Amino acid sequence: MLAMNYRGPGRVRIGRKPMPEILHPQDAIVRVTRACICGSDLHLYHGNVPDTRVGTTFGHEFTGVVEELGSEVRNLKVGDQVLVPFNIACGRCVFCRQGLFGNCHESNPQATAVGGIYGYSHTAGGYDGGQAEYVRVPYADVGPTIIPTGMDLDDAVLLTDVVPTGYQAAEMGGIQLGDTVVVFGAGPIGIMAARCAWLFGAGRVIVIDQLEYRLEFAKNYAQCEVYNFRSMDDPVLFIKKLTDNLGADVCIDAVGAEAAGSAMQTITGRKLLLQAGSATALQWAINSVKKGGIVSIVGVYGPTGNLIPIGNVVNKGISIRANQTSVKRLLPRLIEHVQNGVLNPKELITHRIPLSEVSDAYRIFSDKLDGCIKPLLLT
Amino acid sequence: MNEQNPTDGHAALKEKLKAQKSHIKGWGIDADPQNDPTYPMRRRLSGDKSHLAWERPSQQSGFEDVLHSNERPDVTRVFGTSAPASGVSGALRRCAFHFSEGRFSHWLLLLAADRVDVIAGFANDLCHGRGSQCFTDKGMKAKWEHDREAVITKAAVGVAVVGILALICFRRHLLPQKPPAAHVVLARKCRRFLSRF
Numbered sequence: 001m002l003a004m005n006y007r008g009p010g011r012v013r014i015g016r017k018p019m020p021e022i023l024h025p026q027d028a029i030v031r032v033t034r035a036c037i038c039g040s041d042l043h044l045y046h047g048n049v050p051d052t053r054v055g056t057t058f059g060h061e062f063t064g065v066v067e068e069l070g071s072e073v074r075n076l077k078v079g080d081q082v083l084v085p086f087n088i089a090c091g092r093c094v095f096c097r098q099g100l101f102g103n104c105h106e107s108n109p110q111a112t113a114v115g116g117i118y119g120y121s122h123t124a125g126g127y128d129g130g131q132a133e134y135v136r137v138p139y140a141d142v143g144p145t146i147i148p149t150g151m152d153l154d155d156a157v158l159l160t161d162v163v164p165t166g167y168q169a170a171e172m173g174g175i176q177l178g179d180t181v182v183v184f185g186a187g188p189i190g191i192m193a194a195r196c197a198w199l200f201g202a203g204r205v206i207v208i209d210q211l212e213y214r215l216e217f218a219k220n221y222a223q224c225e226v227y228n229f230r231s232m233d234d235p236v237l238f239i240k241k242l243t244d245n246l247g248a249d250v251c252i253d254a255v256g257a258e259a260a261g262s263a264m265q266t267i268t269g270r271k272l273l274l275q276a277g278s279a280t281a282l283q284w285a286i287n288s289v290k291k292g293g294i295v296s297i298v299g300v301y302g303p304t305g306n307l308i309p310i311g312n313v314v315n316k317g318i319s320i321r322a323n324q325t326s327v328k329r330l331l332p333r334l335i336e337h338v339q340n341g342v343l344n345p346k347e348l349i350t351h352r353i354p355l356s357e358v359s360d361a362y363r364i365f366s367d368k369l370d371g372c373i374k375p376l377l378l379t
Numbered sequence: 380m381n382e383q384n385p386t387d388g389h390a391a392l393k394e395k396l397k398a399q400k401s402h403i404k405g406w407g408i409d410a411d412p413q414n415d416p417t418y419p420m421r422r423r424l425s426g427d428k429s430h431l432a433w434e435r436p437s438q439q440s441g442f443e444d445v446l447h448s449n450e451r452p453d454v455t456r457v458f459g460t461s462a463p464a465s466g467v468s469g470a471l472r473r474c475a476f477h478f479s480e481g482r483f484s485h486w487l488l489l490l491a492a493d494r495v496d497v498i499a500g501f502a503n504d505l506c507h508g509r510g511s512q513c514f515t516d517k518g519m520k521a522k523w524e525h526d527r528e529a530v531i532t533k534a535a536v537g538v539a540v541v542g543i544l545a546l547i548c549f550r551r552h553l554l555p556q557k558p559p560a561a562h563v564v565l566a567r568k569c570r571r572f573l574s575r576f
Contacts, residue, residue, distance in 0.1 A: 008497035126459030201410035342405035363518025
């Protein structure tokens, strides 16, 4: 079968791989119909995630058709069209039973801090991802969800990560009626977080980024205020001035480890890898939030450490809320929102590229070429 | 003490804001005054701790060779098989898993193993005549199509750097030799003369 194949930082190719097999009675084999490249795939692509081995196939956002089932799978049948949450979760462990499907304890042998994730290095379990023609789906009774009749596949594929992660970013912010919410990052997750902040009753939503085309997109899609941090001397001061000099009620970091905006963070975090990525957005979030406010983190960071103003977290009494998204927990509500037209995720897709051109797709997304917001790979 | 219920006035405020935000579809439909961020977002289970044990699924076979964090007693019931550890990078990875996830040594060894793995992968490509694929792997076709200026700039800088390096390394062959200074000639003659004794 054809599958994306990681060769090293900045290098991926399409290649042939053996067909995946049932390796556990609760496995399924899914024929992929849609797969997206996620912003967090770029951390792998740039070689920033430890234990990313040559030959791995990325891709944790995909939909497909069930082709084969293990002997213990009860909830699916061959031919079902499914969307597959990016978390691999057993559904039985203490964490899954608390709704923390992103923190499953039975899916990732290599690290205890995170559960298994499709195509996200051996630090997240060493599973091959969905940027391929076929993929092995473990614990098939738990994660995969049958796509409701009539739902567009482009909407469905974005329900595997982008929509739930944006939604959870807003949910973790504990937004109260009339709150001012600042979202750092106008990528697909940041845009979705801004859109979802309204659902929780925000009074004002502000998005900060450095790319004009993305800010323009965010302004139209999420009906929010947008500002380019390249046009201001000090983003924290700018936000304070926008918010009566007190700061925002909620700040959301939707950027993660590859943030721009601070030379010191970029050099130590992205170039020298002396910290687990560049924490510029998180630093700004902590410094821009109101005393007693909430910082919600959905941006991905590495497993070591980052330079952030933890003293300000203490002195300002900030609550930090963060997690890998619990897709399974959120799906029923989000499917409802998509079906009712409250959310329209497929509008985020700007590029449709055949899987065979995966190297170009990664380059376009990574270098933000051609007005790219979200690339979709077609198998 | 004047305690205020957080839900007091909530409905009235919601109606007021809803009218202001009527142009935003779905505004406030998931508003939840009980969403208190100072508590972890999870369903609390009973306090008897019996939930800490669970019936584990059956074990995926082939687990004996799978590296696992030393912060857990064994391999999880399922695991990925995308690229088993092998060769020099595999030895580094095995070494890394002797350290816990909280240690820098663990992650630094894994990053080092990744880089060794990349070199081995490139050598393998060369052996199989796929060395030139390096450019297509980098998506240079798309880059050329959408950002030609950057490609040309990068190429020009690359050529300049290589040129300067070549000049430094081969300057003796490339640049005309200047005749030695008078004091150098004198010193050489003295050395030759003294070497006779």
